[in-house]
Amino acid sequence: MSETPTWDYAPAPESSAIVNLKEEYGHFIGGESVPSADGATMETINPANEQVLTRFAKGGQEDVDRAVASARKAYDEVWSKISAADRGKYLYRIARLLQERSREFAILESMDGGKPIRESRDIDIPLAAHHFFYHAGWADKLPYAFPNQTVNPLGVAGQIIPWNFPLLMAAWKLAPALACGNTVVLKPAETTPLTALLLAELIQDAGLPPGVVNVVTGAGETGAALSSHAGVDKIAFTGSTEVGKLIQRTAKTRNLTLELGGKAANIVFEDAPLDQAVEGIINGIYFNQGHVCCAGSRLLVQESVADLLVEKLDHRIKSLRVGDPLDKNTDVGAINSREQLDRICELVESGKAEGSELHQSTEDLPEKGWFFAPSYFTGVAPSHRIAREEIFGPVLSIMTFRTPDEAVEKANNTMYGLSAGIWTDKGSRIFKLLGEMNAGVVWANTFNKFDPSSPFGGYKESGYGREGGKQGLAAYLEVK
Amino acid sequence: MADRLKVNKTYKLYIGGAFVRSESGYTMSSHDQEDNLIAHVCKASRKDLRDTVKAARSAQKGWAGRTAYNRGQILYRIGEMLEARSTEFEDLLIREAGSDDPKAELQASVDRCVYYAGWSDKIDAILGSVNPIAGSFFGFTVPEPTGVVAVVADEASGLVGMVSQICSAVVSGNTVIVIAPDRAPVIAMEFAEVLATSDVPKGVINILTTEKAGLMTHLASHRDINAIDYRDGDAAVEQSLLDEGADNLKRMRFSDSMTAAEWNEESAQGLSEIAKFVEMKSVWHPVGV
Numbered sequence: 001m002s003e004t005p006t007w008d009y010a011p012a013p014e015s016s017a018i019v020n021l022k023e024e025y026g027h028f029i030g031g032e033s034v035p036s037a038d039g040a041t042m043e044t045i046n047p048a049n050e051q052v053l054t055r056f057a058k059g060g061q062e063d064v065d066r067a068v069a070s071a072r073k074a075y076d077e078v079w080s081k082i083s084a085a086d087r088g089k090y091l092y093r094i095a096r097l098l099q100e101r102s103r104e105f106a107i108l109e110s111m112d113g114g115k116p117i118r119e120s121r122d123i124d125i126p127l128a129a130h131h132f133f134y135h136a137g138w139a140d141k142l143p144y145a146f147p148n149q150t151v152n153p154l155g156v157a158g159q160i161i162p163w164n165f166p167l168l169m170a171a172w173k174l175a176p177a178l179a180c181g182n183t184v185v186l187k188p189a190e191t192t193p194l195t196a197l198l199l200a201e202l203i204q205d206a207g208l209p210p211g212v213v214n215v216v217t218g219a220g221e222t223g224a225a226l227s228s229h230a231g232v233d234k235i236a237f238t239g240s241t242e243v244g245k246l247i248q249r250t251a252k253t254r255n256l257t258l259e260l261g262g263k264a265a266n267i268v269f270e271d272a273p274l275d276q277a278v279e280g281i282i283n284g285i286y287f288n289q290g291h292v293c294c295a296g297s298r299l300l301v302q303e304s305v306a307d308l309l310v311e312k313l314d315h316r317i318k319s320l321r322v323g324d325p326l327d328k329n330t331d332v333g334a335i336n337s338r339e340q341l342d343r344i345c346e347l348v349e350s351g352k353a354e355g356s357e358l359h360q361s362t363e364d365l366p367e368k369g370w371f372f373a374p375s376y377f378t379g380v381a382p383s384h385r386i387a388r389e390e391i392f393g394p395v396l397s398i399m400t401f402r403t404p405d406e407a408v409e410k411a412n413n414t415m416y417g418l419s420a421g422i423w424t425d426k427g428s429r430i431f432k433l434l435g436e437m438n439a440g441v442v443w444a445n446t447f448n449k450f451d452p453s454s455p456f457g458g459y460k461e462s463g464y465g466r467e468g469g470k471q472g473l474a475a476y477l478e479v480k
Numbered sequence: 481m482a483d484r485l486k487v488n489k490t491y492k493l494y495i496g497g498a499f500v501r502s503e504s505g506y507t508m509s510s511h512d513q514e515d516n517l518i519a520h521v522c523k524a525s526r527k528d529l530r531d532t533v534k535a536a537r538s539a540q541k542g543w544a545g546r547t548a549y550n551r552g553q554i555l556y557r558i559g560e561m562l563e564a565r566s567t568e569f570e571d572l573l574i575r576e577a578g579s580d581d582p583k584a585e586l587q588a589s590v591d592r593c594v595y596y597a598g599w600s601d602k603i604d605a606i607l608g609s610v611n612p613i614a615g616s617f618f619g620f621t622v623p624e625p626t627g628v629v630a631v632v633a634d635e636a637s638g639l640v641g642m643v644s645q646i647c648s649a650v651v652s653g654n655t656v657i658v659i660a661p662d663r664a665p666v667i668a669m670e671f672a673e674v675l676a677t678s679d680v681p682k683g684v685i686n687i688l689t690t691e692k693a694g695l696m697t698h699l700a701s702h703r704d705i706n707a708i709d710y711r712d713g714d715a716a717v718e719q720s721l722l723d724e725g726a727d728n729l730k731r732m733r734f735s736d737s738m739t740a741a742e743w744n745e746e747s748a749q750g751l752s753e754i755a756k757f758v759e760m761k762s763v764w765h766p767v768g769v
Contacts, residue, residue, distance in 0.1 A: 130614065146752075147606065148750075148751075149750065149751070149752055241729075244729065245726040245727065245729060246726075248722055248725070248726040248729065249722060249723050249726045254718075254732075254734060258729070260729075415728075430765070434761075434763050435624075437761075439761070440759065440760065440761060440762065441761070441762045441763075441764075442761060442762070442763045442764070443763075443764045444763065444764065444765045445765060445766055446617065446764055446765065446766050449613075449615070449617060449764055451611065451613040451614055451615070451617075451619065453611040453612050453613060453614075453619075454611040454613060454619050454621065454762045454764070455609075455611075455621050455760050455762050456762065457760065459759050459761075460706075460728070460729065461728060461729045463729060464729065464731055464759075466760050469609055469611060469621060469760075469762075470609060471607070471609070471621060471760045474755075479752050479755075480752065
């Protein structure tokens with residue numbers, strides 16, 4: 001194949017003028033912004049330039065207690081008493097306000113988390129609004145989702161979300177919880193608290209009664225104080241499998257849903273439309289810098305087309321633009337944190353040490369900020385760490401197979417079971433394989449697609465419970 | 481005529497479709513309400529459990545792969561065979577389990593098999609969905625069995641609780657390892673004989689008699705068990721199952737203990753029982769490309 005042509009693009013940065021950051025952010029408890037009881041704060045950094053964006057409250061036990069008490073009061077006195085239709089109308093308001101302010105949210109999301117503006121603008125924020133709109137409609141129709149059974153809200157839900165899709169994950173958690181009649185204490189990730197705090201302001205603008213949604217910011221200890229709190233009736237967590245297991249051990253409530261790690265296989269058969277598959281593979285692993293629990297991080301290619309596919313892939317990744325997340329031409333933004341960059345580097349080193357061959361798209365990365373070039377490994381053995389462990393970065397491990405049975409065997413040979421991809425032109429093969437994949441989401445001839453009507457969640461050690469669809473409502477209801 | 485000397489039955493474990501003795505050689509005894517010996521039964525060990533998990537695992541894919549129609553017929557067949565042996569079970573329900581209404585419990589148990597048999601080919605229609613994705617994709621969600629489920633038979637009843645738990649788990653394609661109630665091991669093994677004559681493929685339903693307490697942590701820590709159904713309501717046991725089971729993120733299904741009379745009620749059955757042991761799989765495919 002010919003050498004990848006390069007085009008010089010003029011920088012096309014999105015202006016951040018629309019974002020008005022405060023010098024410091026408090027928790028959002030009982031409808032007010034409040035500092036931590038002990039006054040502790042921490043800073044959040046723009047990963048693309050390593051500059052401090054602002055400071056925010058670091059929550060402790062006392063702050064979590066206060067937030068849970070506020071959510072309880074709002075549940076008892078207000079939220080459990082208003083009509084289901086009104087709950088829905090509040091959610092519709094949130095959806096509309098989010099759509100109105102989507103530009104501001106998108107820019108803030110990219111500044112705080114490092115993801116390309118193209119993705120926060122076109123995917124994260126619209127999808128977050130869509131989740132509120134979708135669930136708004138469920139609020140007064142819940143019995144239709146569970147025919148011949150009775151449904152009741154659980155009460156106060158504690159929700160802990162990760163840094164890879166900060167606003168979207170907040171929407172995935174808040175929308176169904178509120179639609180089902182629960183009140184919430186939300187704990188955003190320590191590196192990306194800002195869009196959740198802006199959402200709290202928006203929720204206030206929507207006129208939600210104080211205490212229905214509370215946000216407590218902080219680090220791991222803050223999340224632990226919430227997940228093990230005796231006053232919550234439900235814990236929903238999205239994050240690492242390691243922390244998910246800890247939460248299963250320490251949660252006081254038995255109502256638990258966990259959306260955890262993954263190591264998805266993306267299987268390409270020789271009859272697949274290869275150019276489409278290449279786009280799917282790229283989207284599967286380099287979308288959001290690979291900070292995606294359902295990322296297609298293990299590529300399984302049928303041996304007969306492996307060389308051709310890798311050649312096409314190599315050609316394609318060289319055209320990916322890595323750099324300023326606010327630049328509208330950027331494909332791959334900044335790695336979310338120094339800590340995550342170190343973890344990616346450590347795993348990539350292990351891949352080299354164990355004998356896999358590393359290929360990278362570029363060595364030309366911005367000097368400031370945390371970046372990692374889109375990368376893939378060939379010559380990977382299933383026993384290598386890069387084939388087993390979640391890298392959570394833009395690093396693909398390529399392996400080959402000969403028969404469909406071997407592909408299934410390799411795909412399922414993992415403790416995870418979140419997602420899988422199948423690329424083939426043969427319909428009957430798709431149906432056979434999708435039945436055999438031990439994974440909660442199977443994308444056939446596509447990858448990394450999301451919709452509020454499509455339940456999302458894992459098999460095996462990728463967790464339990466679903467988000468989205470009528471099936472996702474069960475996580476926030478007592479169904480009898 | 482002189483009394484004929486009765487031939488007593490030897491009770492074993494039911495693993496992989498075969499009746500086998502415990503490898504440990506340990507036994508326990510079961511007594512009637514006047515403390516007369518009914519029989520000695522095997523006391524299953526951790527090794528027996530491991531063998532049982534293997535049997536259940538190797539049967540799972542085949543069981544889930546059968547048509548729903550076929551699974552329904554097999555569950556119905558269990559009901560037929562149970563009905564045919566009602567006198568024996570009613571007698572044992574009085575003697576071993578101390579049931580005050582054995583007829584009602586036996587009838588409820590048979591009806592429970594029939595009830596769940598009828599669900600087999602309706603589960604997908606009610607729990608699954610076609611998803612109206614905002615884009616050019618066709619999407620749907622189907623329930624699939626969780627895998628290998630450890631059923632800790634409810635202690636409140638001799639038969640109906642255990643039968644309900646088994647049927648609601650296997651109807652969707654799970655295979656089960658049943659830990660018999662401490663109070664009724666002989667009834668459990670008699671039920672195994674019903675299973676053995678009901679066309680249930682080997683390994684789909686396995687029954688161990690043992691002292692429950694001794695096997696619980698092993699159930700929780702076994703990495704090839706996907707879920708545990710525990711209904712005795714002991715909070716300390718629940719916490720230890722959660723602790724030990726976190727290692728492979730076992731799905732824990734706890735509920736408050738019910739009385740035998742409550743188990744007999746129709747309110748004790750339902751789709752929500754089946755839904756405890758399924759996983760939802762969402763599938764996407766582009767349209768028109």
